Amino acid sequence: MNIKYTFPQKKFVLLFLLASFVCIEVQSQILRRDSLRYQIRRIESKNDFNPKDSTYIKLLTDLGKEMRFYNSDSLFLISSEALTLALEADDKYGQGNSYEGLGSYFEDQGKYGEAIKYYKKSLAISEERNDYVKILEIENHLANVYRYMGDYAESLKLFLKSIEYAKLLGDDKMLSILNENIANLYVNQENYEQAVQYYKIVKKINQRIGNEVYMAETMSNLASAYAEMGEFEYAMYNINSSIGVFEKHKIMDWLAYAYEVKGKTYLKNKDYKWALFWYKQGEMLHKNIDDIRGETSLLNGIAEVYLGQGKDSLSEHYALKAMDLSKKLNFKEEIRKGTMILYKVNKNKGDLETALDYHEQYQAINDTIMAHRNEKNLTMLITKLDFDKEKEQLIIENEQALADQKRYIYAAMLLVGIFLVVTLAIYRNKKILKNLNDELQSKTLELIEHEKELRASNETKDKLFSIIGHDLRGPIAAFQGLLKLYRNGEIGSNDFLQFIPKLGKDLDNISFTLNNLLSWGRTQMNGSSTKPSAIALENLVIENINLLEESASTKSIQIVNKVFGNTLCWADGDQIDIVIRNLISNAIKFTPENGTITVSVNERGPLWEISVKDTGIGIKEEVQKKLFKKNANITTYGTNDEKGTGLGLSLCKEMVEKNNGDIWVESTIPKGSCFYFTLPKMRNNLKKAG
Known part of the structure; x- marks a missing residue:
């Protein structure tokens, strides 16, 4: 139901919201949102209070942003109120921030079309104001929305473009965020090795920044990737370090996520007792924050723990709760996870009809995800190559422009030489020619280096394809052939199981080879x-x-x-x-x-x-x-x-x-x-x- 408020009514609702979100912090620490509420109340208590004041509007939008993962309805109401005031006051900065807040609200609700609409309004205002820092922030938001929608090509293109701008601006904070989001793209594709490399890049950027909170956020994501890879010691080291920082600064949304990652690490290691303990810590925090996407993953994790403990009724309860949230966000990965849990629970109960229904749902969405994953991997590769080509073309155009500029300089110098031929012509022409020759020699050396890099790149690709064809295709083809024989009934289960040790060795070898292949390929192709x-x-x-x-x-x-x-x-x-x-x-x-x-x-x-x-x-x-x-x-x-x-x-x-x-x-x-x-x-x- 849509309710329209007059300004006094909206103000009353806003004041009610401001007054209702008071929390007691450990050691009397005042959170940023409490400080913002205090400043808002001070301004409102003044006799000359003007709600259209730009400072007041900025405080409202800042508060809305802080409430994003604590009460999404507050984010929507505060951003809507700030937008009304900013439009009446013709405050472009306030309008851009309000549109950004509304975009964040709809992004978190899974209404991606609405989110894109409001983010693009904010982007247009930021471009009009030449606010390059805000442009980077909004394009990062948009890239994340495209990622949630499954449009990885558009997402990656925006991230790569923004990284180039961030480098020009020298904005290490945005460089950290953008590279971390590219790592998250690779996590979505279960390409954890590539994701880890980007997380390591982000860690180095964060070390330059010197902000321990940024570092803790990256280490949480890195721990999650290591847990998926089975690198439990690395996962535990990173997550324990990040938990200490989030507890210290009382950053509850990230702390809930960190607890979930620690629970997942224990779950992957089949330590169900400690997995449940840390998942429950996260569940308690989620009662006071509003992060549907994070809660969905947490609930499925708890369901998996209870399933591992043989507590099927509790597992079903949490899996169904997660399924409701997953469908609301169209969160395919969590829907797939939930259907598999519910299939196993109903199979254990003997309800084979329901189990079969969930298994069919799982198979359908799994086939869709896997088909899209291969397509998206190729799409991301093509997008990266296209971006590199565009970047190379831009360099060529810049070099051409420089060459044209040189010709203009030559012509101008010729004219100057004619007018000054009696006095300084000979001396200056010699000096100019020397400088030009030095510059030409420098450019020639650069072209030679570029040629060497291209030749090395071709050698690298030949080497990569040789290794893939020679040492990876064989074991994989053998694995596929064995599975085909098993599916066609040409070998039985007992015969198939005899090949498991051999297959395990082959897969270990493939994993180790791929790790070396990725490290070597990066040193060659990325010019590290x-x-x-x-x-x-x-x-x-x-x-x-x-x-x-x-x-x-x-x-x-x-x-x-x-x-x-x-x-x-x-x-x-x-x-x-x-x-x-x-x-x-x-x-x-x-x-x-x-x-x-x-x-x-x-x-x-x-x-x-x-x-x-x-x-x-x-x-x-x-x-x-x-x-x-x-x-x-x-x-x-x-x-x-x-x-x-x-x-x-x-x-x-x-x-x-x-x-x-x-x-x-x-x-x-x-x-x-x-x-x-x-x-x-x-x-x-x-x-x-x-």
Whole structure:
């Protein structure tokens, strides 16, 4: 029902809302919304109070924004009231903020058409006012709405465009937000590895900003991605760090989300007791906030916990609540999750008819999501390529404009030379020609560099397709063939189960290969630069030993760490982390059961020499010569038939050399192998800087 208010009535409703949302904060901490209410009341209490005052309107829109995840109806009423006042006062800034508030309200209600309409009104006003910061904020809102609608191409295009503007403005805050939202796009496509890379970019931006709340928000999203990937230790580290910050600052909507992520981490690890504890913490917070999208995911999580505990009636109760909210928002991912839970619950109850109905619903929406996911992955790739082409075309046009400008300069200089030929012509022409020659030489060098980059890009793509065709297509095709035989009834369940260990090994190999492939592809195609800093080798070694300890223990392999304190070097920490991880992983792969792997470090003048030695099967001399070659594609098998592509060692070589080091191997069959690499010590770099 639509109710129209006169201004006095609206003011009464507004005052009632302002007076009704008073909460008691721990340690008497005053939240921002309480401060805004106080300022609004002070202005309203003055004898010369004018509701059309721009300061008053701004306070209203600020309060509406703060109420977004606490009471969405308040956001709508306050934004509507502020819009009426701003229109009467011809306050463009207030109008833009009010339209933004209404867009946020309809976005949260799942009414995306209305949200886009109001966001575009706000965008038009911001463009009219040349408010570039606000333009970035609104385009970020619009990109998120397109993401919720499933239009990933338009969403990604807006994000990429906004990132370029944010770089020009030097706006680190928006750069952080925009890159994080691109990461969320990849999360929606379950491309968690790519999402993690973007989250790491955001973490570095947040470190520049120095805002611990921004960092905590990113770490929460990063923890969620790690939980989906099964990296529970990384997930728990990030989520525990973020929870402390949100509790400290009383940011309840993000704290509820953080509790949910921690619950999900325990759920993925099948620790239902602690999963339920943290989900319940989030549920209590949701009673005082208004975040339907977040509540939907939380309810399905609780339903999954109860299902795991065998409490089917409670699981059904929460799943049905989540289903109602999911359908209201047309939240397909959560609808899919809910139908699967309800299918399992009804199957357990023996209500096979209802179970079958839910399973059919699940299958239908799952087929739709998977079909759209492949299409959207391709769409995102094409959008990224088109954007890069447009960017490259713009560079070419700018260079052409610069060339035209040079011609004008030449003509002007010629005229000047004619008029000044008697006095300064000869001297100035020589000087000008020298400057132009220097600039031309510089441009020529730039063109040569561009040509090298293009050639390297082509080599990279050839390498990527070679690896995909040679080492990934085979195991995947085998998996598909086996499933086809099983579906056609050509092999039975018992025969199929005999292949499970082999399939598990193949999938582990595919996962590890893809991780290396993504890391190597980024260094080649994205032109990522090496950013050295002071890093402690002992920390990287300990982290990777802990990470790979489970793989070693399955083969009863002992990893001995002889890298102790005071091993600071000057290198890119992310790249050296990949090198150490690959070398230890390879050693585990090629070491038989009950073997030993030793990680050591020795001083070699201005360098640290790091070694990873195993008691494995050793490497033939002819293979050693090919290990580190750029275009080599060596397929090898570990002691338990683990498969490798040789890509990891190629990646290690590139990263070590980018950090001014060398890498080599010494091996004796069948006694084992020892891989060495060097890195510069930190103190040498400090001396150079002085």
